[in-house]
Amino acid sequence: MKNTAIKHLSLKLLVLLAGLTTQAQTSKVEIQATGLTCSMCSNAISKQLKSLTEVDSIGTDLNTNTFTVYFKKDEEVEPKVLKNAVEKAGFFVGSMVLTTLFDAQEIEDNTVIKVGGNTYTFIDIKNQKADKVTKYRLLDKGYVTQKEYKKLLKSYSKYPSYTVENENNYHLKAL
C-alpha cells in the first residue's frame, strides 16, 4: 500500500518535471575549430573532447577541418562544455552544428524552448515541424568567428535576447 503511494507520487513528480522542461536529444555535434595555427595539425582538441566522460568518440574530417562529437548512449553535454574544451586546447570554435531532436510541437521564428537550465531561441526560422532530427547551427558569441558575430549582431538586432550575452541562452538557426 505504502509502496504504491510512493510510486504514484514519483510518477506525478516525473510528469510534473517533464511538463516544465522540454526534452532534447542531440545525436552528434560537428565543430569547426579555428586558431592561429593549423587546428587539425594538433591532437589537442581531439584529446580534450575525448576526455569528457559523456563523449563516446570523435570523428575528424581533415579536409573540412571538422571534429564530430558522438555521445555515449543517453548521454550528452551542452554546447558550452564542448566550446570550453576547444578553448582549453588553445583554439576557438568557428562553427558548431548540433544534430538534435527537440521534443516540441512546432518551432517558429523566435520560439524559446527550455531544456534543463538553458534556453534555446530559434532565429530566422521558417515554420517547421520539430518532430524530426534537424541540424542547427549555434549563432552565439564564441560559437562563430568574431567577424561573423559582429555581422550577426546587426542582422539579429530584432531578437532582444541575442544581443544579451548569456551563456545559458543559446540561439539556433536550422540548416
Added chain:
Amino acid sequence: MFKIKNTGVAFLMIFSFSLASAQIKLGSQLPNIQLQNDRNTTIKLNSFKGKTVLVDFWASWCGPCRSANKKLVKMYDQYKGQNFEIVGISIDTDKTKWLKAIEKDKMKHTQLTDPKGFDAKSAITFGVDALPATYLFDASGKLIAINPTEAQIITQIKKNKK
C-alpha cells in the same frame, strides 16, 4: 622454486609490455617500426642506423608541414651524399592525397605511411601531438633532438660525415 620462476616470468612480461608501449625520449634508439613506403615496399625504420636520420611526421592537410617540406627538399638535395637520410612518415588517412602531396612537393627522400591520423602506432610511439614533428637521430641510432633547428641538423650531419 616454482614460485620464484612464476614471479620471474611475470616480471619479464611486465617489463616487455612496458617496453613495447614505451614512448621514445631523448637518448632512445631508433624504434623498430615497419611501414609501407610510397612504392608499396615494407621499410624497417631502424635499417637507417649508421646514418644521421631525420624522422619527419607530416600530413597532406597540414599547411605548416607542406611549407616545411620545401625546406626539407632543399636540405636533402644538399646533404643526401653525406650519410644523411630524411624519413617522412605521413599520417594521412587518404593514400591518394598522400601520394599527390609527395609529387607536388617534389620530395625525393624516403616516404612512409601510417594512415591512421594521430592514432597511428608510430605517432603514438614517437609521442606526436602536433604536426609537423621532427626527430633527429645520430649515426648510432640515438635520438638526440626533437624538433631540431636547421642549424642543429646540419651540425649533426657534419659530425657524422664519412
